[in-house]
Amino acid sequence: MPRRPVLITGGCGFIGTHLAGRIAASGTPVVVADLAPWTGGPGVRAVRLDVADAGACRDLLRSARPSVVYHLAAAATVDTAHADPAAALRSTIGGTMAVLEAALAVGGVRFVLASTDKVYGELTTAAYTEDSPLAARGVYDVGKLSADAVTRLYGADLGLPVAVLRLCNVFGPGDPHTASRVVPRSLSRIFDPAGPLPPVLYTGSLHHSRDYVFVDDAVRALVALGTDERAAGGVFNMAASAHRTTRALVAEIVARSSAACRAGDPELAAAIAATGYTVAPGPPVPALTRQHCDAALLRSRLGFRPTVPLGAGLDRTIAAVMAARGLVAAPSNGATRGYRRAART
Structure with a gap:
């Protein structure tokens, strides 16, 4: 059957x-x-x-x-x-x-x-x-x-x-919400076809803090809830790969985007690194200041842990955006590289 x-x-x-x-x-x-x-x-x-x-x-x-x-x-x-x-x-x-x-x-x-x-x-x-x-x-x-x-x-x-x-906040390749979600919104500006633009941060959200998880791990957790009998009747907080303020996350996106271009297009890499970010009034819609989940239940009952670190997930997302723009990203070893904080504009 x-x-x-x-x-x-x-x-x-x-x-x-x-x-x-x-x-x-x-x-x-x-x-x-x-x-x-x-x-x-x-x-x-x-x-x-x-x-x-x-x-x-x-x-x-x-x-x-x-x-x-x-x-x-x-x-x-x-x-x-x-x-x-x-x-x-x-x-x-x-x-x-x-x-x-x-x-x-x-x-x-x-x-x-x-x-x-x-x-x-x-x-x-x-x-x-x-x-x-x-x-x-x-x-x-x-x-x-x-x-x-x-x-x-x-x-x-x-x-x-x-x-x-x-x-929690899920990111990864293929997210079309470039007007609202911080990762695709930032990358749409960094890799604007006319040239790098600084990502926009809102004055009210500079210090907002969130949990972030790569989409593959979110999918793994959903599959587990649909197939594992130990999940029946349960409510589970998603396990995050990292917790970041919005400002720190955007700084890392800029730095990793620049690093991804360095081997193939040093001029573009330098232009991206110089963009930093720009601050605008807002946000347009009221938002929570702090969010952070304890995911101990998902780990103890289903043995679930994220497998994609934040840095590796950002590298994979950046590579996908670059491929869509006809650019070739430098290979990533999946490790969470150190990065220099981008300048603020």
Whole structure:
């Protein structure tokens, strides 16, 4: 008998594309459901779906009969959610309810939710644990908190096999959100086709601190929650590869981008190193100041640890951007190199 497929809602997004590719490479059939077109690799069947359409969700799950649903569909960023709250909440909350109901009706489905560390709100202790109070604020954060809570309700009270992963900031090749997320936004300016531009930092976020994890490790954790019986019913904080202030992260992105160009184009490398960063008023949308997760539960119960250090992940992301621009990156040994802090402009 062929294996039952895996369904990924929001599967055409940044994390979803990486997740679908990894699962398809293992030989498991993959169905991605999204309003966006599929632009990833082979072995994936793409279905156009509005996750807030309960009837369409029910029909899809009845026809696909997935063994696992990875529910990634939601408002993509804080900025897009803030710009259109009604659409964001419809997608994030209404979509989660519709897919949960469909999974419950079909039966035999494990539901894995990609949640966020933003459900905890402002950090007031050393780190969030899974038992920390949930105090989200803002459209994006409250939408994700609601989806998180509803998923746990369907697991605890209605008997649906569920697991929740509260992701930190995920970065890596292929992230299209160059207007809002710090890594792709910075790289889009550093490798602007017209010449290097300084990444933009906002006055209010210079000292914001966040956990960061490379997309391959986030995908590994999602797969573990969908396949490991020890994850059933669990809520897990994502394990980060590093914790950085926004300013320190951008300085490292500039330095590593320059280093990647040094062998092939010393002039470009010098121009990138000279960009530093520029500071603008903002941010345009209120943001949390400090976020940091304790991921001891993910480690103790599932034996999970990140395998890609921050530096190696940045090098791989930079190489992908350079390849898309027709540039050749210097090979990286995967080690976290030392770097000189870029000048501020």
